[in-house]
Amino acid sequence: MKIKKSICPYDCPTSCGLVIETDGKKILKVKGDENHPATQGLICRKMRNYEESVHSKDRILTPLKRIGKKGEGKFEKITWEEAAQEITDKWKKIIKEDGPSAILPVYYSGVMSVIHRNCGDALFNKMGACSLVKTLCSSAKGAGYNSVMGSTGALDPRELENSDYYIVWGSNMKATRIQALPTLIKARKEGKKVVLIETYSKPMEKYCDEVILIKPGTDGALALAMMNVMVEENLQDEEFLLEKSIGYQEFKKTLKQYTPKWAEEITGIPNDVIVKLAREYASVKAPAIILGSGNSRYTNGGMTVRLITILSIFTGAIKYPGGGLCGVSPTSLSYIRKDIITRPDFRTNKARIININQVSSALVDENQPIKSLFVYASNPIGSISNQNKMIKGLMRDDLFTVVHERFMTDTAKYADIVLPATFSVEQDDVYTSYGYCTLATANKVIEPPKECKSNWDMFRLLAKYMGYDDEYFKKTEREIFDELIEKSLEDVENLTQEQKYILKNGGAISTPFENHIDIKTKSGKIQIINDEMEERIPRYTENIGQNYPLNLVAVPSCETLNSIFLEKNKVVEKRGKIKVKINSKDASKRDIKNGDEVVCFNNLGEVGFIAEVTDTVAQNTVIAEGVYNRDFAINGKLVNALHDDRLSDIGEATTLNSNTVEIKRV
Template sequence: MHTCTSVCPYDCPDACGLIVTVDGGKAVRVAGDPAHPFTRGTLCPKMAHYERTVHSPRRLTTPLRRTGPKGSGQFEPISWDEALTDIAAKWQKIIAEKGPQAILPYSYAGTMGIVQHDALHGFFYRLGASELDRTICAPAKGRGFKDVMGSTLPTAPQAAQNSDMIILWSLHMLATDIHFQHDVAAAKKKGAVIWCIDTYRNRTADTADHFIAVRPGTDGALALGLMHVLDRDGLTDKAFLKEKVLGWEKLKEKILPKYTPAETERLTGVPAADVVAFAHAYGKARAPFIRLGSGQSRYRNGATTTRLITCLPAAVGAWGKAGGGLLTSAGASKAYHKEIVTHSDWKRPGTRVVNMCRLGEALTQDDSIRSLFVYSSNPACTAPDQNQVLRGLMRDNLFTIVHERFMTDTARYADIVLPATTSLEHDDAYYSYGNYTIQCGWAAIPPVGQSRSNWDVACGLARALGWDEDFYKQSAKDLVEQLIASTVKWPCGVDQDCLRSGRPTPLTLPDDYNQVYATKSGKIEIYNDALTPALPDYKPLEEDKGELAFINSPDMRILDSSFNERDELTNNRTMVLFVHPDDAKRFDLHDGQTVTLQNERGEADFTVEISDRTAPGHVVSEGVWWRERIKGAHSVNVLTSQRLTDEGAGSTFYDVRVDIKK
């Protein structure tokens, strides 16, 4: 029996440090690494027993070939040689008849290690396949921040320990950023006041001193209302605005007068008195800190909304103050030269690009896509407009390969399923996007069954297609070593020996990292003449059909659709719908009743829970569940739209309206 270090591979901003106990080639215990500078020895409930996922009896352990109808889950085992030979032969036939762009890869962040996340990107560039625009999470948030701050590094989360006012804005911290709670608790001990802004009172809101419920999609109007009050009541940092900010006077003159407290209340549902009280607290705070989640960015106005919120720290001069600033997503990925793995230089000019949020359209509007290769994702469950996605996956002339650990909703529609490794079975290099820590995770145990990593699959497919590049003769460990060497570009240096050892490696930040702004003007750009409009303003959502706004929020037990394989995490409580008492009375509903939400895209069944956690006219569910975990035939994404955000071409998962029926 021995222990080794590792990293949580899931799409979470924390990237926890792990201590793995191994006995006889099996992981028998997973604990938090107390040496990690941000996660500090604790784990979320999902990862506390990661060994149950790694050694689950549900693991896929051999390649499979479909024997029954698509979606039936009927397969027979085959060898890896058979699987790779069959894939190569079918692809060569498709390429000869339709060209390489008839093949489409589909992947996202099932693993966040650089090697395994990007392993097949270069392969498909080299093949000449259609490209996938990977925008399903929160690119609008990144664009909104960049529109104001350029390439400036966001504030480190540990800085919040010195703040006297922490704002958790559209961030369900206990579900998606649990270790930031350490910093919040440290600040509270020093007297900090915690505010939470969200569309409903989730469990994170219960931990705050103040909660503000904002109408879905109106966070940008709230930000403008706050800035109106800050300016009106003399609470801005005039010296900072004059020296460090471009465009404040234009915003003040042309935009802010419209957003009085009364008008802000009309738009957002936040009482005018609360708008004023919040603005005064923010303007009088010594060093306010905003931890900005992604929820506000998943509407048609998502980038603009983030842009407006990003202006707030400039208004009060929070940047550069010890404990002040704003964190969207940390820039730890910049420590590595990811092109070592990705090879975007292999892209072919003029290649078709398919936005992953519009997979349903791509598979059903025409049949030019003849093969789909899915890895590190579960689009039958997680992609918007589920009905259209499933219709595409049912096509007889679509040859689908799924590389997976479990028989997910998507794997059931595959022609060939390939068994995938977990993070404890392969080598990789990791970074956090919620703090400034990087780490390597070396294989702790042998692959379970015949499972292979994304990188090994890329190499195997290259051989099956007759490619002879030296690139595909390397091991994952070779690539990790090159990534370690590439960290020399980090401005303050990286302890490569620490990184190579597998220990958590903190990235030292320049002393002035949040006082020097990496924008074209060298200032914070509230006014940005490269954009249309150059000044940000609130964009109201176009009203869709449907009596109720519907939001599907994160569930603390799972992460997107990951961890659905674990029976003990679901507790038989899935597809629960929070309904405000006023709406329950209006629609004559009672606790425990099954209702159907519907819109033009489809319908899904939920169990009613009458609760004042949500607001009238607004219903909420939590979690993205495999179809085997739910009562009806469809999960929440049957209701969501393939519409994209205003910038960044991101998903609009929260921009949904529905009708309700018993």
């Protein structure tokens, strides 16, 4: 038995360190790496049995060609040579007849590493295919923060041990930031207070001293009202704001209108609770706001984060260790040169740009028809808005769809060709972390089974069949890994030779924390007012949804991650049919009881659920937790059938939480 180190490849802020037990052919056991600088041995339960997924009997091991109707899931085995020939013949024909912009690659967070997540860009740049705007998750959050702080790094979660007060704002840390939970538990034992602001409190309430339920999409109003209280009672750090920010005086004048009484009507939070929260927050030296992504997934998401970011600096908290905002990028430095992998220099045409949130609309656009869809590291039917439109597009007879996958997902069932993919332990790669100041590499632990190919090897093969002879496409996976590390680190000065050695040979390092008062904007100051923004002065903007009475909010699950881990039969069977959580008062009005079969509907469609009645949900709100596959849906539809594909105010992000519905008992 051998012990190997690796890194979790999935979409969470941490990029956890793993220790793999292997006999050289199979993965025997997976546990947390106690020597990883951020995770220190703590990993989520989803990854504790990673070997079950790697060696699952349901895994796709050979290329497949559709022999049934689209969506039926009937395929026959073919060879890689047959698959590559058919795919590239189709592409060449499409390029000749319709142009390369009729080919659309779709990928997202099935693997979050540098090489295998991004290497498809090189091939599609070479082809001149569509360019995908990858803003499915939290780009409105980043845009809102950057509009105020530029590229200034926020708090690394490890800095939270120095905070003296915590607001967990729209973050189910149990599902998305588990490594920071011990810090909260320890802080409470030391007498520090933890406040939860949420639309659905159940996962996190036991880790908090106080729970404040808020109406979805109104978080900006709460932030403004808190700053109103601070100004009225002179609790802000005026000297700091005058010295370090732009526009404070002008913004301060606007705060008079945003009283706690005004905010009560909008947020549903009582006036006295808002006043108390503002006073508590301003009374401590180094309060931390731990910000989730859900409250940025609205039509006003960017402005909401902008306001919360301003609140986080309003008392001068960032002057002190542990004070400020946690939940956006903690570093302003990019250590890895992603362009070595993506090769934007290969593109010779002006790309047709399609936002990933609007792929459904693109597939049914008759004016600019997409003739080939190539899906990898993604499951659009389960994760992209407007499922009904997505399925309509995938059913088109003139759409040639290829899916590179490990399991027969809901999307793969609609493919013309399915190609077998690898797991992270079957490939070499480099891992950045979007939540911590860490950097890591991981070496291949075992060989891929049968005919499974990594993204890198698959795209190399397709490039060969396309007739591309660039040296880039001739490199092996290990050669591109070595080149990426060598070229990326050659000019990096703030890493030691020992750290560079670790990265070259497989392992994780901690990079330096940011100086949070070294403001990295053009002016070198915090941009409370930003003249480059359409809305130069931050203000309250309303969330826009359909005209239905209940706000529909999608929240993460501890059992699954996006649509990953749905191959774990024990987990999904224990979770059961797709559920919706509803406040008891809203349920009573509709004569809905716990366990009832219900239908949620809006102008986009209808989705069946099992009702779960609970007072941990804000009133006039329904909660859909996690992503399911259609086998566990009541009527074959998932929650994203109720999601419009409009984009956020800034950042071009998803607005999946802006949707409203009505619900009725079946």
